[in-house]
Amino acid sequence: MTGKLKITIDRKGCINCRQCLITCPEFFEQNPKDTFSQVCPKYRIENNPGEGEVSGKLAEIVKKAADLCPVRIIRIHVFAN
Numbered sequence: 001m002t003g004k005l006k007i008t009i010d011r012k013g014c015i016n017c018r019q020c021l022i023t024c025p026e027f028f029e030q031n032p033k034d035t036f037s038q039v040c041p042k043y044r045i046e047n048n049p050g051e052g053e054v055s056g057k058l059a060e061i062v063k064k065a066a067d068l069c070p071v072r073i074i075r076i077h078v079f080a081n
């Protein structure tokens, strides 16, 4: 089981390929205005669309989505305990 992770999306680099949204729709969504991927409100850190927090099974799927991003703008950071 994966511990707590911080996820960042460098949104300006998003090419809107939708891969992350398809792989993990619970965590990623498309911003209707700028069309870039963003973190779903439930998982955001301080309501920042480019930063989120996730753990457990969902974190595994988010990591998979990050691996599949063709422009590598989804980054995983491990919280220090």
Ligand code: SF4
Binding pocket: 009, 013, 014, 015, 016, 017, 018, 019, 020, 021, 036, 037, 068, 069, 070, 071, 072, 073, 074
């Ligand atoms: S996989 Fe990467 S480029 Fe594609 S929509 Fe998600 S963040 Fe954007």
